[in-house]
Amino acid sequence: MAESIIIYDTTLRDGTQAENFNISLEDKIKICRELDSFGIDYIEGGWPGANPLSTEFFVRMQDMTLRHAKLAAFGSTRHVSNPPEKDANLLALLAAKTPAVTIFGKSWDIHVTEALRITLEQNLEIIQDSLAFLRQRVEHLFYDAEHFFDGFKANRDYALASIDRAVQGGAELICLCETNGGTLPNELVDIIHQVQRHFAEQGRQVALGIHAHNDAECAVANSIMAVQAGALMVQGTINGYGERCGNANLTSIIPALELKLGLHCNAGSRLHQLYVTTRLINELANLPHNRYQPYVGDSAFAHKGGIHVSAVQRNPLTYEHIDPERVGNERRILISDQSGRANILLKAERFGLQLQPEDPLMASIVADLKNMETQGYQYEAAEASFELLMRRALGLRRKFFNLEAFSVSDRKYSMNKEPLTEATIRLTVGDTEAHTAAMGDGPVNAMDLALRKALTRFYPSLQNMKLVDYKVRVLNGQNGTGARVRVLIESSDETGRSWGTVGVSCNVIEASWQALVDSINFKLMKDEQQGMLPRSAA
């Protein structure tokens, strides 16, 4: 095993092949800067010439300085009918002016004859002379042996010949690609060992890399085991985005190398940035964070069962494989009917509330909680509602406004158009009444708009609050349209803080209303704690 592993990120190239993963040029540049700041060694920016976005990206990047990372341009071997110096693809790679170039070639005989439709010998020639042409013109030159493992299984000698020619052409590292993602770890390692023996028999020292896909859900294991078998470079993407089921997930590989195998990589020393880096990429791609994602998911260090909770508090190692802070994540104790007093005390501490185990109020909080949970309330994703509930029990909650009435109406007079929706709200702040109305995209949206209209003149900071997520769940389907529903709302504000609230009712409007009102109360409470509410209102 090598002691320092090269991390080669292809989020901006292979990652963008993921379905629904679409980013703009500006986003590509932002991601590139983030990957650099995180300490990635090579950033593959795209295939210049293959699409305008990639070409333009490399032009823009020529004016920028990266702190640590080296940019790589990706492309294929030359076309069989072009000499290297006249091949548009190879020339586009040089025009990208990157410190590194990676080209891929065919290792699997059926791809040569069925996809490229050239002879097996022609393929070997284009591999070698494409690399030889680039070798004198770029600083770092890597070869991606596409489909290497499937090729090896189909025709061992040909697959080995293809990488021999890449070595002869001058590639400084041969990256073995598990392109279709179906090879399981033991077989993968066995093939790597055979490749190493093959080079050893020639008396050559050849640096190897691994590029794995996740079609058998083994991409992370395959990458780690390839490193343990001697690979020096890991190619992958942040959050594992990529064609079909994705590429090897660097988000899981980097911490495993650093925290579990004692191997160093440059990004390994900035592991605390991992959480933020993965979020940024999801935000830019406008894709949801995977709550269950290893290391960086919201659930990755969340504890639900009562036994787990009390054990984790005594010794976090008991139910956590690493310290969540190492990767910028944090421990979460979920509130659920399985948890008891230990959970509540921990929450109280986090909320900055004085509460002792023997406090008589404890019993009343536990009873409140059980009662709400029986009705269908759940506080796992609604910690703000839970904090409000605790403050109310402790007599610490103040009323920022009094609701007098609301109404919502939805009218459809033409079957081909969406209905018209209107909401009205009447409320008082101190002695002043506000009575407002608003139209919306639906009943909940109209109510939301009318409520903010009514409150913003008293509490201008509500303008900075946004509802970022809205979820509805039917609790018991058996009563058809009369079933109870639970609404979860996630809000955020200008401070970057975000909080969740919950409402439950048979009536989706009423349930949404509860979650909405909790969300606003929570925002006002936090603003007040920080002295940010205007004196007249408070």
Add this chain to the structure above:
Amino acid sequence: MAESIIIYDTTLRDGTQAENFNISLEDKIKICRELDSFGIDYIEGGWPGANPLSTEFFVRMQDMTLRHAKLAAFGSTRHVSNPPEKDANLLALLAAKTPAVTIFGKSWDIHVTEALRITLEQNLEIIQDSLAFLRQRVEHLFYDAEHFFDGFKANRDYALASIDRAVQGGAELICLCETNGGTLPNELVDIIHQVQRHFAEQGRQVALGIHAHNDAECAVANSIMAVQAGALMVQGTINGYGERCGNANLTSIIPALELKLGLHCNAGSRLHQLYVTTRLINELANLPHNRYQPYVGDSAFAHKGGIHVSAVQRNPLTYEHIDPERVGNERRILISDQSGRANILLKAERFGLQLQPEDPLMASIVADLKNMETQGYQYEAAEASFELLMRRALGLRRKFFNLEAFSVSDRKYSMNKEPLTEATIRLTVGDTEAHTAAMGDGPVNAMDLALRKALTRFYPSLQNMKLVDYKVRVLNGQNGTGARVRVLIESSDETGRSWGTVGVSCNVIEASWQALVDSINFKLMKDEQQGMLPRSAA
């Protein structure tokens, strides 16, 4: 390696520990039937006594016959202060009356002293005598060695002693649990080999199982490699749901055993059901399908890049690790409408509709479908809506009524009471107008009641129709309360038939309205086909 592997599913127990995974008793029963039909060997139904849902589940299951699967009840070793025959936990396991019982015990010394707070010797005693007590009273008895791998790393001798005592107590299989999910494959296999050597030195043949968690994104690889190392049982969950980052994903393990390792398991012979099984569980838990999920994700066999597409069309092996039909999934070519057609023909045949591949209407149905899907409609759980869509395209759909207008209003004048909800509907059947109003438990319920009131005088059979399930999913959370929602309604009638319909809008009332109207139209269409509609109405 064993030739036939036992698959032990814990979706209903460990799976429900996943954050946001909440299912009702009825859902648990549905999932259990589906797992049985898929060919799972053991279904762990819950921890009887630990929560009312699990206890009730086992009571309900006592009246049901499973085709293949054996039900397992899960619980802990006895409490240190109880004799086995008076231990509430062990008695609850017996009261569940399942053919199999699994109990877990501590293998890791710090868990014994810090979590259980008993002596190391006491722990060994409760393991052995809990099992010995159960051994005479249940058909199959398994032992889950919790935290076995971490325990082994911390105190090898104690971890081995704990499973020795489980064997002495009469467990027929020792399942080694990688509870914290942080052990990487090579180390895991090394430990399994050491366990095997330990038993071999004693001259014992002990059946081993593996229970892995995904905190290092290696649960599938760990499970597969454990089997290759000799484990006979794999514990896991459908779609990998479970505490924190989840359990080992059976959805990826079963096809790997069957298609890649030549190992048999009973579910392996029903692999074509895999896709449907995974969907059903997501639908019941109201969780989104992971598009990138190996084997069963919508993107798993989707081809985007131009090179890939043409190669895949010539020879699917070039970019697919298995034939998607083996697992009930299908190839999708993202840039053409090729993929939809086969599906549509299959559906037409099922609906009894005449449709040929070369029919010019085919293109218009494909276009309709793509358009609806882009808007967020999904027909997997709403086949009735899809049949209506096809019949409309084929000119086979007749209007049973014309909707003129509806209105819904929701008014709240006292903050301590639920709002009052009223709906009105105006529609015509032939030349006759009906204009009705109804109060309801919420806007959708009121609308449902008003609509039936209006139609029942024309179509009395609607009285026999019931709405049995109602689900709401927010499609894109980013717009807060203005997000699009999808409503799924499941209806049934006196014939025992049930059908699903779908609606999509930013407005939850409009989306519910669409699904409701489709549901009623479907019922009337079926009644008419069977000559059950009154002549005056038809």
